[in-house]
Amino acid sequence: MATATELSIPQLLDPMPCVVRAVNRETHDTITLEVEPAEPYHFEPGQITMVYKHGVGEIPISISSDPDRHDRISQTVRGVGAVSKAIIASHPGDVLGIRGPFGVGWPIDQAEGGDVAIIGGGIGLAPLRSIVYRVLNRRDRFGAVVILVGARTPKDIVFAEELREWGSRFDIDVNVTVDTADRGWHGPVGVVTNMIPRAPWDSSKVTAFVCGPEVMMRFTARALREDDVPMDKVYVTMERNMQCGVGLCGHCQWGSHFVCREGPVFRYDTVAELFRIRGV
Amino acid sequence: MSNTMAQIKDLKFFSGLKRRHLEVLAALAKEIEVEKGTYIFREGDDALRCLVVLSGDVALELPMQGRDPRTVQTVHDGDVLGWSWLYPPHRWTFDARAVTDVTALVFDAEQLRAVKDSDHELGFQLMTRFGKVMVSRLQATRMRLMDLYGNGD
Numbered sequence: 001m002a003t004a005t006e007l008s009i010p011q012l013l014d015p016m017p018c019v020v021r022a023v024n025r026e027t028h029d030t031i032t033l034e035v036e037p038a039e040p041y042h043f044e045p046g047q048i049t050m051v052y053k054h055g056v057g058e059i060p061i062s063i064s065s066d067p068d069r070h071d072r073i074s075q076t077v078r079g080v081g082a083v084s085k086a087i088i089a090s091h092p093g094d095v096l097g098i099r100g101p102f103g104v105g106w107p108i109d110q111a112e113g114g115d116v117a118i119i120g121g122g123i124g125l126a127p128l129r130s131i132v133y134r135v136l137n138r139r140d141r142f143g144a145v146v147i148l149v150g151a152r153t154p155k156d157i158v159f160a161e162e163l164r165e166w167g168s169r170f171d172i173d174v175n176v177t178v179d180t181a182d183r184g185w186h187g188p189v190g191v192v193t194n195m196i197p198r199a200p201w202d203s204s205k206v207t208a209f210v211c212g213p214e215v216m217m218r219f220t221a222r223a224l225r226e227d228d229v230p231m232d233k234v235y236v237t238m239e240r241n242m243q244c245g246v247g248l249c250g251h252c253q254w255g256s257h258f259v260c261r262e263g264p265v266f267r268y269d270t271v272a273e274l275f276r277i278r279g280v
Numbered sequence: 281m282s283n284t285m286a287q288i289k290d291l292k293f294f295s296g297l298k299r300r301h302l303e304v305l306a307a308l309a310k311e312i313e314v315e316k317g318t319y320i321f322r323e324g325d326d327a328l329r330c331l332v333v334l335s336g337d338v339a340l341e342l343p344m345q346g347r348d349p350r351t352v353q354t355v356h357d358g359d360v361l362g363w364s365w366l367y368p369p370h371r372w373t374f375d376a377r378a379v380t381d382v383t384a385l386v387f388d389a390e391q392l393r394a395v396k397d398s399d400h401e402l403g404f405q406l407m408t409r410f411g412k413v414m415v416s417r418l419q420a421t422r423m424r425l426m427d428l429y430g431n432g433d
């Protein structure tokens with residue numbers, strides 16, 4: 001399949017039927033859907049699709065699966081409103097429509113030869129999961145690989161099983177922290193930024209990929225700066241309501257940027273000012 | 281250089297202190313080992329010691345009537361463990377439980393307060409460092425009050 005830039009506008013506006021093959025529950029309101037596209041699917045980590053539930057509506061969702069696998073796509077969805085709740089109620093065998101992939105992904109190749117920091121908060125780990133797959137598929141090209149994850153409680157951790165699996169490898173450092181926990185939790189308790197000063201990367205050689213709610217990304221960028229990580233090596237994703245996905249409708253405009261075309265991944269120093277402006 | 285002096289010098293918390301101040305602190309410090317599961321202090325106890333964790337993890341817990349305690353924060357290698365010893369009424373406000381085997385440097389609170397009051401330069405340096413820790417924990421607490429991870433509440 002061609003990439004978004006190679007597809008014509010009508011192709012990008014026409015949903016491709018995808019059959020739901022598996023539904024994995026992550027938390028009480030979040031699931032990961034594994035779908036089989038009608039034809040081999042190519043995307044870059046960080047790209048998004050518009051997911052269409054027949055008769056209900058369409059919403060933007062990040063792709064959370066292995067970018068080197070083309071017969072399946074995973075998308076991790078939190079049920080918050082009409083469309084997302086209808087999507088998470090899907091069962092194996094159901095058909096969803098998928099448009100895209102849209103936007104620019106994480107510039108993982110720029111991290112080659114250096115260390116990689118993958119920092120996620122809550123469901124923000126979803127678009128970062130594709131980076132982990134890509135980096136593990138090409139492990140010898142990177143130095144230290146560090147994953148830092150923050151969640152409200154242990155029950156709110158997405159991809160818990162995979163995080164455990166990655167944490168048991170010797171070539172990747174996985175740290176998950178929660179805001180509060182009972183005795184059943186044996187990991188750290190505190191905000192995700194607490195883990196930055198002791199993370200085992202070389203601040204001068206690390207590229208950081210950060211995803212979570214805007215407030216989490218802002219505080220994380222600040223903590224990375226205090227840890228001497230250059231701000232031109234920090235990337236964030238920005239969510240803005242989307243409709244067409246192809247730069248026509250203007251719904252996703254953020255300052256002077258169109259998230260569907262220029263984002264959702266942005267280099268932090270190019271958008272830091274926008275983070276400070278209220279109501280943009 | 282004594283072992284304790286070397287340990288203090290290596291701690292980021294004390295970095296930038298003058299050698300004579302490090303020596304004063306080293307003379308007061310004692311290394312302790314705490315077995316996993318042991319309470320280092322309990323809420324309401326007199327805060328008689330100041331501790332800096334050298335290795336291991338410590339959970340700060342809030343005991344709850346009829347329920348399991350909640351862990352509100354964990355502290356790790358290089359972190360200071362509480363500041364209740366600094367301010368009256370000098371009582372701990374949390375339980376501190378060793379989650380792993382822990383080694384820590386311990387200072388007698390009364391001696392440390394006396395040093396801080398008699399040597400104002402060292403006192404200022406210590407208060408600046410504790411102030412920084414307090415600000416960062418206050419900031420972390422504020423972040424937790426926000427919807428930091430988008431749980432929607």
Ligand SMILES: Cc1cc2nc3c(=O)[nH]c(=O)nc-3n(C[C@H](O)[C@H](O)[C@H](O)COP(=O)(O)OP(=O)(O)OC[C@H]3O[C@@H](n4cnc5c(N)ncnc54)[C@H](O)[C@@H]3O)c2cc1C
Nearest residue numbers: 059060061062076077078080081082083084126239240264
């Ligand atoms: C680039 C991009 C990538 C995204 N990736 C994912 C993903 O991987 N997984 C996922 O579950 N969601 C993702 N989202 C968010 C998802 O698109 C929204 O949750 C969805 O559009 C809500 O639609 P709805 O009809 O279910 O709810 P609505 O009825 O539209 O909204 C219900 C409630 O959710 C709030 N809400 C709506 N959209 C958002 C949003 N973007 N962020 C926070 N709150 C919102 C509304 O304010 C309202 O309170 C992404 C959004 C964008 C723009």
Ligand code: FES
Nearest residue numbers: 243245249250260
């Ligand atoms: S979603 Fe229409 S312009 Fe971006």
